[in-house]
Amino acid sequence: MSTNSGYVVEKPLVKGNHTFSSITALVADIVEKPTPLWWYIAFGISNLLLGLLFAMLAYLIWEGTGVWGLNNTVAWGWAIINFVWWVGIGHAGTLISAILYLFRQGWRTAINRFAEAMTIFAVMCAGIFPAVHVGRIWVIYWIFPLPNQMQMWPNFNSPLLWDVFAVSTYFTVSLLFWYVGLVPDFATLRDRVKSKLGAKIYGFFALGWTGGNRQWQHYEKSYLLLAGLATPLVLSVHTIVSFDFAVSIIPGWHTTIFPPYFVAGAIFSGFAMVMTLMLIARKIYGLEDIMTDDHMEKMNIIILVTGWMVGFAYIMEFFIAWYGGVEYEKFAFVNRAFGPYAWAYWIMMFCNVVAPNFFWFKKMRRSVAVSFVLSIVVNIGMWFERFVITVTSLAQDFIPGSWAYYSPTWVDVLTYVGTFGLFFTNFLLFLRFMPMVAIAEIKMVLPQADPHYYDEDGNEPEPVEQIEESK
């Protein structure tokens, strides 16, 4: 240990001299203020895209999966890519709300609420693809263990069925976790909004919360247990998603590195998405005191770390393909980098392995512009990762006679674009009508929330001269 490792004063999590009531006002009054014009514009665009999604899904169900770009060789295309991409984005929300909670990372309170909202809406977008890709959607209930006229049951040996259970459990638990966190904040809105109807609606969802310690006691226990349950859950979900590939025998898919590699990639892309959304939301709603540049820096460090985990996996896959000595495996990887899809592979490598390295520098980590641009670059890279994994392995497998090239159709593209409509419609409604920051939790990380902050008689301590923060 270094000799100067003394007591390090942590930077305050909330900037500006906020009181409890100014925090309430900062967050809760967003829903009280008149709806800004930009919101209507953004909501209108999102609604159009949502309409586009419905139209594309209707067309797909009417015509059949032939409207997609799939062919005999490449039977999995954009649908699974988009599914994995969206569900991966969702995982950052659970990581922030559950794993960082267990690790007692106080800074998570600023971003957990809308990261969890992001999770729920991203999982909705993800869930659409496996649901509609089955072709005959009117018998979708066959995927559930429900008694039916054939007296048959699902195949519990299949990773695709595990996925049904994993993703539906994940969605349900994320929704419950989010709601539990929202209950005290709904009570704040119930007691605050001026409109009678608003107070009734928020009051309905607040379930009669009073804030008594006898309630907080069970509430905190519940939150802790949910965090403890959600942590293995989120790891299991993306592990099972990776099993969709890894349990098969296709070269490039059949590898044991997939579960940790997929989980790291999911957190990587999810943090990037949280970053994109956070930078927009804090700017528009003036929440820079709560979502500070310190938050941005911490998230960028996570992006850098998980980015290198993903980069390590890319390199390790190549090494094992050579070291394993399987001819098909070797071909699959050389073909990824230098075959017909090399353009996609190098986009992926650039976006996921090269681009995050800007975050080695403190200046870059704390720059809003750099963080914003790189967060989008990372999500483009992670989409291409799933494209590379899915398509390259299928397009050129064991028999050269069956090789083919895969291109999406306009239906593929517009369906994907449409899911952004679903995501942003939900997200804008959330920003408009719900407390986007966990109000009660933010108050908890203020220094004056700790009884030890006060002197022995319980009075405010004498103001101590603050040491100016060095810029």
Add this chain to the structure above:
Amino acid sequence: MSTKEKSNDRKVYGLLAEYANPAKLMRAAKLSNRAGYKKYDAYSPFPIHGMDDAMGLKNSKLGWIVLSHGLVGFAGGLALQIWTSSIAYPINIGGKPFVNIPAFIPVTFELTILLSAFGAVFGMFFLNNMPKHYNTLFNSDKFARVTDDKFFICVEASDDMFSLEETEKFLRDAGATDVEVIYE
């Protein structure tokens, strides 16, 4: 106040005392516990660490509810898969055993988590008496700020030690800035 005027024909629910900050609330809660009050609670906009000990509360029983639900999820998930694939309609899939335990682990795990989460959420609602949309405390106008920045202790009239005068004096001595009578 309007509630005072109506006081003659209304039953007293309890006394609501307001405290300035978390430290004072905690001190008052500790004193209430030591004085022997049972039916009281400390209300705050956020959970205050150390309050459970100050009030002398036992550990939450929620963990047991979650454990029992988790066990049901585990056993039920495993039973569902074994029964459907080896008893109800056994199908030979790739020569794998009908009871293929390693392949059954993911679904068993997910159902364990799902049921445990139900236990954690609905068990908490059950222990907290939620949903209960009407609460006598909501009769107080001041109490609306408990979800913003105010701290209260309410001693209920159903407590054996409750006396309108003495309890009010006790709460004031414990540092209350204001004490209000709450009517049913």
